[in-house]
Amino acid sequence: MKIMCQTGASIEVKTDSLENFCFDEMNLHRAIFEGLSIHGATFRKADLRGAIFTNVEGTGVNMAEVRAMNAYFVIREIVRFIFCQREPYRGPVR
Numbered sequence: 041m042k043i044m045c046q047t048g049a050s051i052e053v054k055t056d057s058l059e060n061f062c063f064d065e066m067n068l069h070r071a072i073f074e075g076l077s078i079h080g081a082t083f084r085k086a087d088l089r090g091a092i093f094t095n096v097e098g099t100g101v102n103m104a105e106v107r108a109m110n111a112y113f114v115i116r117e118i119v120r121f122i123f124c125q126r127e128p129y130r131g132p133v134r
Contacts, residue, residue, distance in 0.1 A: 041055055041057075041058070043068070043072065045070045045071050046092070047070055051066075058078050058081055059081065060081060061082075062082050063082060063086050064082050064086060065085045065086060066086050067087045069087050069089050070092075071088070072091070074092065074093075074095060075095045076096055077096075077097045079097065080098075080099070082101070083101070083106050084105055084106070086106050086107070088103075088111045089109050089110060090109070090110045090111060093112065093115060095114065096117075097115075097117045098119075099119040102122045104124060
């Protein structure tokens with residue numbers, strides 16, 4: 041499957057469906073996710089700078105620690121999206 045980018049380039053991913061796909065640490069700079077289903081996908085530490093997510097469906101999507109400067113999100117279904125992952129409190133820094 042190809043994911044198109046705003047630059048005209050494309051990113052080839054070896055899957056027929058983006059559901060439950062692992063995008064962890066991938067460079068998806070300026071990728072276009074339009075009208076796609078990304079249920080259960082993980083994007084941990086991915087580069088999503090300038091990426092576009094429009095009319096996307098996704099439950100249980102993990103986007104912890106992504107770089108998403110200038111990314112654009114218009115998500116049709118947003119249930120259990122993780123955009124950050126808190127570290128356990130370890131007390132004051134000394």
